Amino acid sequence: MNDLMPRKLPLYVCKQKDRNGAWVYYFRIGKGSRTRLPDPNNARFRAAYQAALAGTDIEIRDRDAPNTIAWLIARYMESAEWAGLQPATRKQRSNIFFHVKEKSDGRGGKIGMKSYSLITEKAVRAGMEDRGKTPAAANNYLKSMSALCKWAVKNGHMKSNPAEGADRYKLKGDGFPAWEIEDVRAFCIKWPIGTKQRLAMELAMHTGLRRSDLVRIGRQHLRGSALSITTAKTSARITVELPQRVIDIIAATQTGDLHFLVTDYGKPFSVPGFGNWFGEASRKAGLEKNTHGLRKLAATMAANGGATAHELMSQFGWSNSKQAEIYTKKADRARLGVKASRIVSEQLENELAPHSETCEGKIPNSVTNSSTKN
The missing domain is CATH 1.10.443.10 (Intergrase catalytic core)
Structure with missing residues:
Protein backbone atom coordinates (compact mmCIF):
# COMPACT_ATOMS: atom_id res chain seq x y z
CA MET A 1 0.00 0.00 0.00
CA ASN A 2 1.22 3.53 -0.73
CA ASP A 3 2.89 5.18 2.29
CA LEU A 4 0.70 8.24 1.78
CA MET A 5 -2.48 6.24 2.35
CA PRO A 6 -3.47 6.40 6.03
CA ARG A 7 -4.61 3.18 7.61
CA LYS A 8 -7.62 5.03 8.96
CA LEU A 9 -9.24 8.10 7.45
CA PRO A 10 -8.58 11.33 9.40
CA LEU A 11 -11.26 12.93 11.55
CA TYR A 12 -14.25 14.32 9.62
CA VAL A 13 -13.16 12.61 6.37
CA CYS A 14 -15.65 10.23 4.74
CA LYS A 15 -15.66 8.38 1.45
CA GLN A 16 -18.20 7.08 -1.06
CA LYS A 17 -18.19 5.67 -4.58
CA ASP A 18 -18.97 7.85 -7.60
CA ARG A 19 -20.88 6.82 -10.72
CA ASN A 20 -17.80 5.03 -12.06
CA GLY A 21 -17.27 2.96 -8.94
CA ALA A 22 -14.24 5.02 -7.84
CA TRP A 23 -13.80 6.22 -4.26
CA VAL A 24 -14.21 9.97 -3.64
CA TYR A 25 -13.39 11.71 -0.38
CA TYR A 26 -15.13 14.54 1.50
CA PHE A 27 -14.53 16.65 4.59
CA ARG A 28 -17.67 17.10 6.67
CA ILE A 29 -18.34 18.07 10.28
CA GLY A 30 -21.62 16.70 11.55
CA LYS A 31 -24.41 17.58 9.16
CA GLY A 32 -22.56 20.53 7.71
CA SER A 33 -21.65 21.05 4.09
CA ARG A 34 -19.24 18.70 2.38
CA THR A 35 -15.92 19.75 0.90
CA ARG A 36 -14.38 17.53 -1.76
CA LEU A 37 -10.82 16.40 -1.00
CA PRO A 38 -8.12 14.86 -3.20
CA ASP A 39 -7.47 11.15 -2.92
CA PRO A 40 -5.50 10.34 0.26
CA ASN A 41 -2.79 8.89 -1.99
CA ASN A 42 -2.38 12.33 -3.52
CA ALA A 43 0.44 14.48 -2.15
CA ARG A 44 -1.99 17.42 -1.95
CA PHE A 45 -4.33 15.62 0.44
CA ARG A 46 -2.64 16.77 3.66
CA ALA A 47 -2.67 20.46 2.69
CA ALA A 48 -6.28 20.25 1.57
CA TYR A 49 -7.29 18.51 4.79
CA GLN A 50 -5.53 21.11 6.95
CA ALA A 51 -7.25 23.90 4.98
CA ALA A 52 -10.63 22.26 5.54
CA LEU A 53 -9.97 21.96 9.29
CA ALA A 54 -9.07 25.66 9.40
CA GLY A 55 -12.20 26.58 7.47
CA THR A 56 -10.23 28.21 4.65
CA ASP A 57 -10.68 27.76 0.93
CA ILE A 58 -8.87 24.85 -0.64
CA GLU A 59 -6.65 26.20 -3.38
CA ILE A 60 -6.42 22.97 -5.31
CA ARG A 61 -9.85 21.41 -5.69
CA ASP A 62 -10.81 17.88 -6.57
CA ARG A 63 -9.89 16.08 -9.75
CA ASP A 64 -13.14 17.16 -11.45
CA ALA A 65 -12.13 20.82 -11.37
CA PRO A 66 -13.31 22.79 -14.45
CA ASN A 67 -11.28 22.42 -17.64
CA THR A 68 -9.53 19.27 -16.47
CA ILE A 69 -9.60 15.95 -18.26
CA ALA A 70 -11.70 14.46 -15.45
CA TRP A 71 -14.16 17.36 -15.73
CA LEU A 72 -14.52 16.87 -19.49
CA ILE A 73 -15.10 13.15 -19.07
CA ALA A 74 -17.69 13.79 -16.36
CA ARG A 75 -19.60 16.22 -18.61
CA TYR A 76 -19.53 13.73 -21.49
CA MET A 77 -20.89 11.01 -19.22
CA GLU A 78 -23.80 13.29 -18.33
CA SER A 79 -24.66 13.95 -21.98
CA ALA A 80 -27.44 12.61 -24.19
CA GLU A 81 -24.81 10.96 -26.40
CA TRP A 82 -23.60 8.94 -23.45
CA ALA A 83 -27.13 8.01 -22.40
CA GLY A 84 -27.78 6.73 -25.92
CA LEU A 85 -24.95 4.21 -25.80
CA GLN A 86 -25.57 0.56 -25.08
CA PRO A 87 -24.95 -0.51 -21.45
CA ALA A 88 -22.02 -2.72 -22.49
CA THR A 89 -20.42 0.18 -24.35
CA ARG A 90 -20.88 2.54 -21.41
CA LYS A 91 -19.32 0.00 -19.08
CA GLN A 92 -16.33 -0.51 -21.35
CA ARG A 93 -15.72 3.21 -21.87
CA SER A 94 -16.21 3.99 -18.17
CA ASN A 95 -13.40 1.57 -17.40
CA ILE A 96 -11.16 3.12 -20.05
CA PHE A 97 -11.83 6.67 -18.85
CA PHE A 98 -11.22 5.64 -15.25
CA HIS A 99 -7.73 4.42 -16.11
CA VAL A 100 -7.08 7.55 -18.18
CA LYS A 101 -7.94 9.78 -15.21
CA GLU A 102 -6.11 7.71 -12.61
CA LYS A 103 -2.84 7.39 -14.50
CA SER A 104 0.03 9.07 -12.70
CA ASP A 105 1.44 12.24 -14.19
CA GLY A 106 4.87 11.37 -12.81
CA ARG A 107 4.80 14.22 -10.27
CA GLY A 108 2.60 12.79 -7.55
CA GLY A 109 -0.62 13.79 -9.26
CA LYS A 110 -2.96 12.18 -11.77
CA ILE A 111 -3.62 12.81 -15.43
CA GLY A 112 -7.25 13.56 -14.65
CA MET A 113 -6.22 16.77 -12.89
CA LYS A 114 -4.49 18.10 -16.02
CA SER A 115 -6.11 20.47 -18.49
CA TYR A 116 -7.99 18.72 -21.28
CA SER A 117 -6.07 20.93 -23.71
CA LEU A 118 -3.30 18.33 -23.24
CA ILE A 119 -5.41 15.79 -25.14
CA THR A 120 -3.48 16.04 -28.41
CA GLU A 121 -2.95 13.65 -31.29
CA LYS A 122 0.48 12.88 -29.84
CA ALA A 123 -1.06 12.09 -26.43
CA VAL A 124 -3.69 9.82 -27.99
CA ARG A 125 -1.02 7.96 -29.95
CA ALA A 126 0.98 7.57 -26.73
CA GLY A 127 -2.08 6.11 -25.03
CA MET A 128 -2.41 3.59 -27.84
CA GLU A 129 1.26 2.66 -27.59
CA ASP A 130 0.79 2.03 -23.86
CA ARG A 131 -1.82 -0.56 -24.84
CA GLY A 132 0.04 -1.79 -27.93
CA LYS A 133 0.60 -5.29 -26.58
CA THR A 134 -3.16 -5.78 -26.83
CA PRO A 135 -4.21 -4.22 -30.16
CA ALA A 136 -7.91 -4.69 -29.47
CA ALA A 137 -7.58 -2.75 -26.19
CA ALA A 138 -5.66 0.00 -27.99
CA ASN A 139 -8.41 0.28 -30.61
CA ASN A 140 -11.11 0.43 -27.92
CA TYR A 141 -9.13 3.21 -26.23
CA LEU A 142 -8.94 5.12 -29.51
CA LYS A 143 -12.66 4.68 -30.13
CA SER A 144 -13.48 5.94 -26.63
CA MET A 145 -11.20 8.97 -26.85
CA SER A 146 -12.49 9.79 -30.31
CA ALA A 147 -16.09 9.73 -29.05
CA LEU A 148 -15.16 11.95 -26.10
CA CYS A 149 -13.36 14.49 -28.29
CA LYS A 150 -16.08 14.45 -30.94
CA TRP A 151 -18.61 15.36 -28.25
CA ALA A 152 -16.24 18.04 -26.93
CA VAL A 153 -15.96 19.62 -30.40
CA LYS A 154 -19.71 19.54 -30.85
CA ASN A 155 -20.21 21.32 -27.53
CA GLY A 156 -17.53 23.96 -28.01
CA HIS A 157 -14.89 22.57 -25.66
CA MET A 158 -12.43 21.70 -28.44
CA LYS A 159 -11.78 23.13 -31.89
CA SER A 160 -10.93 19.80 -33.49
CA ASN A 161 -10.87 16.10 -32.66
CA PRO A 162 -7.24 15.12 -31.94
CA ALA A 163 -8.10 11.42 -32.06
CA GLU A 164 -8.98 11.58 -35.76
CA GLY A 165 -5.30 11.59 -36.73
CA ALA A 166 -4.50 8.32 -34.93
CA ASP A 167 -4.80 5.06 -36.86
CA ARG A 168 -6.35 1.88 -35.55
CA TYR A 169 -4.06 -1.09 -35.05
CA LYS A 170 -4.46 -3.98 -37.44
CA LEU A 171 -5.58 -7.08 -35.61
CA LYS A 172 -3.86 -10.36 -36.39
CA GLY A 173 -6.17 -13.18 -37.35
CA ASP A 174 -9.95 -13.11 -37.27
CA GLY A 175 -10.47 -13.05 -33.52
CA PHE A 176 -12.39 -15.97 -32.07
CA PRO A 177 -11.84 -19.12 -34.17
CA ALA A 178 -14.80 -20.07 -36.35
CA TRP A 179 -16.35 -23.50 -36.13
CA GLU A 180 -16.20 -25.93 -39.02
CA ALA A 324 -21.71 -8.32 -43.15
CA GLU A 325 -19.47 -7.54 -46.11
CA ILE A 326 -16.62 -9.44 -44.49
CA TYR A 327 -18.61 -12.60 -45.11
CA THR A 328 -20.19 -11.67 -48.45
CA LYS A 329 -16.82 -10.62 -49.88
CA LYS A 330 -15.27 -13.93 -48.84
CA ALA A 331 -18.17 -15.77 -50.45
CA ASP A 332 -17.92 -13.62 -53.59
CA ARG A 333 -14.17 -14.20 -53.82
CA ALA A 334 -14.67 -17.95 -53.66
CA ARG A 335 -17.48 -17.85 -56.21
CA LEU A 336 -15.63 -15.49 -58.55
CA GLY A 337 -12.44 -17.52 -58.13
CA VAL A 338 -14.23 -20.66 -59.30
CA LYS A 339 -15.79 -18.75 -62.19
CA ALA A 340 -12.41 -17.32 -63.25
CA SER A 341 -10.73 -20.72 -63.10
CA ARG A 342 -13.43 -22.13 -65.38
CA ILE A 343 -12.81 -19.32 -67.87
CA VAL A 344 -9.09 -20.15 -67.86
CA SER A 345 -9.86 -23.84 -68.41
CA GLU A 346 -12.24 -23.07 -71.28
CA GLN A 347 -9.75 -20.74 -72.96
CA LEU A 348 -6.94 -23.25 -72.55
CA GLU A 349 -9.10 -26.00 -73.99
CA ASN A 350 -9.94 -23.82 -77.00
CA GLU A 351 -6.27 -23.07 -77.61
CA LEU A 352 -5.18 -26.70 -77.32
CA ALA A 353 -7.97 -28.22 -79.46
CA PRO A 354 -8.08 -30.24 -81.59
CA HIS A 355 -4.90 -31.99 -80.31
CA SER A 356 -5.43 -31.68 -76.56
CA GLU A 357 -3.87 -35.11 -75.98
CA THR A 358 -0.49 -33.96 -77.28
CA CYS A 359 -0.95 -30.25 -76.41
CA GLU A 360 0.04 -29.39 -79.95
CA GLY A 361 -2.59 -26.72 -80.10
CA LYS A 362 -4.41 -25.23 -83.03
CA ILE A 363 -2.87 -25.25 -86.49
CA PRO A 364 -1.84 -21.63 -87.21
CA ASN A 365 -3.96 -19.84 -89.83
CA SER A 366 -0.89 -19.18 -91.98
CA VAL A 367 -0.23 -22.95 -92.24
CA THR A 368 -3.81 -23.78 -93.13
CA ASN A 369 -3.96 -21.04 -95.71
CA SER A 370 -0.73 -22.13 -97.45
CA SER A 371 -1.75 -25.78 -97.56
CA THR A 372 -5.03 -24.81 -99.15
CA LYS A 373 -3.23 -22.87 -101.85
CA ASN A 374 -0.95 -25.77 -102.58
Missing part, protein backbone atom coordinates in the same frame (compact mmCIF):
# COMPACT_ATOMS: atom_id res chain seq x y z
CA ILE A 181 -18.90 -28.42 -39.99
CA GLU A 182 -16.66 -31.20 -38.65
CA ASP A 183 -16.66 -29.43 -35.27
CA VAL A 184 -20.46 -29.36 -35.25
CA ARG A 185 -20.53 -33.10 -35.99
CA ALA A 186 -18.09 -33.80 -33.14
CA PHE A 187 -20.20 -31.71 -30.76
CA CYS A 188 -23.38 -33.53 -31.77
CA ILE A 189 -21.76 -36.91 -31.14
CA LYS A 190 -20.72 -35.84 -27.65
CA TRP A 191 -23.99 -34.07 -26.82
CA PRO A 192 -27.07 -35.89 -28.20
CA ILE A 193 -30.56 -34.44 -28.55
CA GLY A 194 -32.10 -33.93 -25.12
CA THR A 195 -29.01 -32.39 -23.53
CA LYS A 196 -28.92 -28.68 -22.75
CA GLN A 197 -25.53 -28.43 -24.45
CA ARG A 198 -26.98 -29.69 -27.73
CA LEU A 199 -29.89 -27.24 -27.50
CA ALA A 200 -27.47 -24.37 -26.89
CA MET A 201 -25.44 -25.26 -29.98
CA GLU A 202 -28.53 -25.67 -32.18
CA LEU A 203 -29.97 -22.32 -31.05
CA ALA A 204 -26.65 -20.56 -31.57
CA MET A 205 -26.32 -21.96 -35.09
CA HIS A 206 -29.87 -21.38 -36.27
CA THR A 207 -30.33 -17.93 -34.76
CA GLY A 208 -26.80 -16.54 -35.01
CA LEU A 209 -27.39 -14.77 -31.69
CA ARG A 210 -24.65 -13.55 -29.38
CA ARG A 211 -24.43 -15.22 -25.99
CA SER A 212 -25.93 -12.08 -24.36
CA ASP A 213 -29.13 -12.85 -26.30
CA LEU A 214 -28.96 -16.66 -26.19
CA VAL A 215 -29.33 -16.53 -22.39
CA ARG A 216 -32.49 -14.40 -22.76
CA ILE A 217 -34.57 -16.17 -25.41
CA GLY A 218 -37.57 -18.22 -24.37
CA ARG A 219 -41.06 -19.23 -25.47
CA GLN A 220 -42.26 -15.63 -25.18
CA HIS A 221 -40.04 -14.79 -28.17
CA LEU A 222 -41.49 -17.57 -30.32
CA ARG A 223 -44.56 -17.19 -32.56
CA GLY A 224 -45.04 -20.41 -34.42
CA SER A 225 -41.63 -21.06 -35.96
CA ALA A 226 -40.57 -17.39 -35.98
CA LEU A 227 -38.32 -16.16 -33.18
CA SER A 228 -38.05 -12.39 -32.63
CA ILE A 229 -35.91 -10.50 -30.13
CA THR A 230 -34.34 -7.07 -29.66
CA THR A 231 -30.62 -7.63 -29.29
CA ALA A 232 -28.87 -6.46 -26.13
CA LYS A 233 -25.78 -5.07 -27.85
CA THR A 234 -27.21 -3.09 -30.77
CA SER A 235 -30.94 -2.88 -29.91
CA ALA A 236 -31.66 -4.27 -33.38
CA ARG A 237 -34.92 -6.15 -33.79
CA ILE A 238 -34.23 -9.47 -35.49
CA THR A 239 -36.55 -12.23 -36.63
CA VAL A 240 -35.41 -15.71 -37.68
CA GLU A 241 -37.23 -18.92 -38.51
CA LEU A 242 -36.51 -22.09 -36.56
CA PRO A 243 -36.94 -25.35 -38.49
CA GLN A 244 -39.25 -27.99 -37.09
CA ARG A 245 -36.20 -30.07 -36.12
CA VAL A 246 -35.07 -27.35 -33.68
CA ILE A 247 -38.61 -26.90 -32.35
CA ASP A 248 -38.60 -30.63 -31.61
CA ILE A 249 -35.19 -30.38 -29.88
CA ILE A 250 -36.56 -27.63 -27.63
CA ALA A 251 -39.50 -29.89 -26.73
CA ALA A 252 -37.12 -32.78 -25.96
CA THR A 253 -34.94 -30.69 -23.62
CA GLN A 254 -35.48 -29.49 -20.05
CA THR A 255 -35.94 -25.71 -20.26
CA GLY A 256 -37.20 -22.89 -18.08
CA ASP A 257 -40.52 -21.10 -18.37
CA LEU A 258 -39.05 -17.92 -19.86
CA HIS A 259 -35.60 -19.17 -20.87
CA PHE A 260 -34.75 -22.03 -23.19
CA LEU A 261 -31.29 -22.35 -21.64
CA VAL A 262 -31.08 -22.81 -17.87
CA THR A 263 -28.58 -24.13 -15.34
CA ASP A 264 -28.84 -27.48 -13.59
CA TYR A 265 -30.74 -25.59 -10.88
CA GLY A 266 -33.31 -24.36 -13.38
CA LYS A 267 -32.09 -20.77 -13.18
CA PRO A 268 -31.24 -18.50 -16.15
CA PHE A 269 -27.56 -18.26 -17.05
CA SER A 270 -25.58 -15.09 -16.53
CA VAL A 271 -23.70 -14.11 -19.68
CA PRO A 272 -20.24 -14.98 -18.27
CA GLY A 273 -21.62 -18.14 -16.64
CA PHE A 274 -23.07 -19.32 -19.94
CA GLY A 275 -19.78 -18.64 -21.71
CA ASN A 276 -17.86 -20.73 -19.18
CA TRP A 277 -20.44 -23.51 -19.28
CA PHE A 278 -20.50 -23.75 -23.07
CA GLY A 279 -16.71 -23.53 -23.26
CA GLU A 280 -16.47 -26.53 -20.95
CA ALA A 281 -19.00 -28.43 -23.09
CA SER A 282 -16.90 -27.70 -26.17
CA ARG A 283 -13.71 -28.91 -24.50
CA LYS A 284 -15.42 -32.17 -23.56
CA ALA A 285 -16.17 -32.58 -27.27
CA GLY A 286 -12.49 -32.05 -28.06
CA LEU A 287 -12.91 -28.45 -29.23
CA GLU A 288 -11.35 -25.19 -28.04
CA LYS A 289 -14.07 -22.93 -29.41
CA ASN A 290 -16.99 -20.83 -28.17
CA THR A 291 -20.43 -19.62 -29.24
CA HIS A 292 -19.01 -16.64 -31.13
CA GLY A 293 -17.26 -19.11 -33.40
CA LEU A 294 -20.66 -20.69 -34.10
CA ARG A 295 -21.98 -17.25 -35.04
CA LYS A 296 -19.12 -16.95 -37.53
CA LEU A 297 -19.93 -20.34 -39.04
CA ALA A 298 -23.61 -19.42 -39.38
CA ALA A 299 -22.71 -16.14 -41.12
CA THR A 300 -20.28 -17.93 -43.44
CA MET A 301 -22.85 -20.56 -44.41
CA ALA A 302 -25.48 -17.90 -45.04
CA ALA A 303 -23.11 -15.87 -47.24
CA ASN A 304 -21.95 -18.96 -49.15
CA GLY A 305 -25.60 -19.81 -49.71
CA GLY A 306 -26.13 -16.45 -51.42
CA ALA A 307 -27.38 -14.23 -48.57
CA THR A 308 -26.84 -10.53 -49.28
CA ALA A 309 -25.14 -8.10 -46.90
CA HIS A 310 -28.52 -6.65 -45.89
CA GLU A 311 -29.94 -10.11 -45.27
CA LEU A 312 -26.98 -10.89 -43.01
CA MET A 313 -27.49 -7.57 -41.20
CA SER A 314 -31.12 -8.50 -40.56
CA GLN A 315 -30.26 -11.90 -39.07
CA PHE A 316 -27.14 -11.05 -37.10
CA GLY A 317 -28.22 -7.64 -35.84
CA TRP A 318 -25.34 -5.66 -37.34
CA SER A 319 -26.05 -1.94 -37.50
CA ASN A 320 -24.06 -1.39 -40.72
CA SER A 321 -22.93 -3.43 -43.69
CA LYS A 322 -19.22 -3.40 -42.80
CA GLN A 323 -19.33 -6.60 -40.74
